Amino acid sequence: DGAGYSGSPDKGFIVRAVPNDWKYKAFPNLAKASIKDLSALIKSNSAVARLSAQQELLSRPSKDAIKASWAIASDKALPLYSRAAGIFTYAQAAGEGATQNLVSLTTDNAVKEFALRALADRKVFNKNVPIKPFLDGLKDASLRVQAASIIGLGRLGNPEAIAALLQVKVPASFVAPKKGTEGPHATPNSSIIPAHLAVRALLNLNAVDETVNAIGTANSDLALWALRYMHDQKAVNGLMAAYNKTADKALKDKILVTLSRLYKTEEAYTGLTWWNTRPDGHGPYYAAVDWEASPAIKDFLRAEWVKAGAAGKEFYADLNAKNQMGILEFGGEEAEAPRDEVTVDLEKIKSKKGQIGETSIENVMIAISKIKGEASLGKALFAKQGCIACHSLNKGEPLKGPFMGQIGSIMNREQIAESILKPNASISQGFATVMIEAKGDNTYMGFVTSETATKITLRDIAGQVTSIKTSDIISRKELETSMMPAGLANSLSYEEFASLVTFLSQQKK
Structure with a gap:
């Protein structure tokens, strides 16, 4: 919460916000609610109330559930969220008998998308569902209706839809990126969705x-x-x-x-x-x-x-x-080039004593809050203290342990300092210490730096890298301790430790 070891009255508290003129109203006991009451809740602007009422209505006699849900689904005066809730409740209550009424709703532009989805929703009920409303939906001006139609055609299982699905246009954006460049996968591209859905539908058919x-x-x-x-x-x-x-x-x-x-x-x-x-x-x-x-x-x-x-x-x-x-x-599949791995004696580093090693963590935190430190000195210490053996700073470098190139945008100075002083307090996802027992009475311990279906690569406390065939692994267990030993900053002075923290806090790539 950011309050840290020194504490802060402005951080870590809980806030309760209450709208003006709001009054608490107990949620009704739905088991005792009438059909009329349940219908009213399905029309509610509360999604929680609607869902709860839908589930309760479906547990009542089907005749009552069908009548009440259809009244909501077909009422053009109601808001869209209420009618959509009514449509799906009706489809479940009436089952195969809902087809004719749901088809009639596909001519209502306000709820066309939801009627199409409900018609194709349950495969056990859709054997008599006509494909014409879905074929018409492929030409609809609404992309949402088009999407619902394409998905529905894939679910109905009628091969007569294949010819129409093959006519879905593939946009010009459907191109592979140039070799060595990253594709536009993180760029929103809604125009590709209909073609993607059509491909999945063709596979279903x-x-x-x-x-x-x-x-x-x-x-x-x-x-x-x-x-x-x-x-x-x-x-x-x-x-x-x-x-x-x-x-x-x-x-x-x-x-x-x-x-x-x-x-x-x-x-x-x-x-x-x-x-x-x-x-x-x-x-x-x-x-x-x-x-x-x-x-x-x-x-x-x-x-x-x-x-x-x-x-x-x-x-x-x-x-x-x-x-x-x-x-x-x-050709084309180049073998991974061997890398010059940094070997560091972490045990020797942590055995040295300085101000940090002789001070409580609370006092260290107070000290670094008052000392800015020099980023240039911190950069030198990043290598000297062995950090470079397990952490990379640049995106182009091979990933070893947790990436430090953007740590400053994830953690504040105090959190960074705690991670160094108490590495077991918070272990980054994916970097838990792993113990592997392999064939030949071999045992390995480290964190996983890469993993495929055929091979696992581990890095141990000394920075040594070992590749193990998955077929040779007998057992694998995650430990609750970090591979990073406590005490790597023991030999540092307050000024040096503050400099290391400052350097890391500036890494925001």
């Missing part, structure tokens, strides 16, 4: 034949996008046939990109491997494995690679690296 037939047409980009996820022999055969049929170089390259993506598939999840707090972001699969069409794809790509010139072979190298295909002759 298993539209392999239709997407293959769309290659080379005006709908080719969306079809190839969907085919990336279709690990089906027919999809692979269709892509190869389309490649051999066309003379369009740009289309050929897009087909090769799609085949490269299909070369591997995700290993069946068994619960033995998964992301930790340090996800493996290389993609496109976490634990990539071959599947039945992999040999055919490899032979096809290799045959085209042989025909390619030097520039063409670079294209295959990029595909190999991007998709983690592991086809050695293509």
Whole structure:
């Protein structure tokens, strides 16, 4: 709360804000409420009240629930939030019998989106739901209605919708970033949403034949996008046939990109491997494995690679690296360059005694609140005290322990000082000490610096890095203590410690 070790009457207190003229009113006992009372609560401007009343109404006799919820859903005088609550309550109460009335609401612009969502919501009830309202919704001016229509068509399971879904436009923003640059994933891009949803709907409809037939047409980009996820022999055969049929170089390259993506598939999840707090972001699969069409794809790509010139072979190298295909002759997958690791004797550093080591933490905090320190001296101490062995300051550097390049925007001076003096008080997520028992009577302790489906890399207290195959791991346990030992600042004076804290507090990249 920022009050820290010296205390502050202005920090750490609790505030209760009460609006003017507000009076407490006890929430009713819904179990004893009448249908009329429940209906009134569903019309309430309180989301909590609406949800509670909906749940209670659905527990009442279905005839009463259907009548009351439909009255709310169809009342055009009510606000949108009330009608939406009524629509979903009615859909659940009436089940398959709700279809006709919900279809009628798809002509009401105010609630069209919610009527479409309710119609496709429960697959056990939607076998007789017509697709026409959803096809009409694809042409609606509202992007929200379009989205609800696309999702609904994917859930209804009617293959008659495939042709319309393939016509959803792919925006110009759907391009891969240039090699070595970061993509625009953090930039809002609402225009891509309908096409993304259409791809998911096509997958739900298993539209392999239709997407293959769309290659080379005006709908080719969306079809190839969907085919990336279709690990089906027919999809692979269709892509190869389309490649051999066309003379369009740009289309050929897009087909090769799609085949490269299909070369591997995700290993069946068994619960033995998964992301930790340090996800493996290389993609496109976490634990990539071959599947039945992999040999055919490899032979096809290799045959085209042989025909390619030097520039063409670079294209295959990029595909190999991007998709983690592991086809050695293509190249592109550079081995990780060995790094000069800093080895530091942390035990020796913490055994030295200075003002900090001989002073209580409370008094240290008081001292650094009065001493500004010199950032330049703090930078030198960052290396001298061994911080550099486990912490990086620049984003381009390999990640070791918790990143210090922006610590000043996360913690204040007092919090930074406490983290140094009492490292066990707060352990950064992902940097808990891990004890691993491996085959060959080997035991390792450190924090995880990288983790993939096949390998874990640990850094120990001396800064030494060890890679362990996941297949060799017998047991893995997280400890409650930090790898950073207490006392690394023991040898420092107040001025030096304040300088180190000042330097770190200025790291706000």
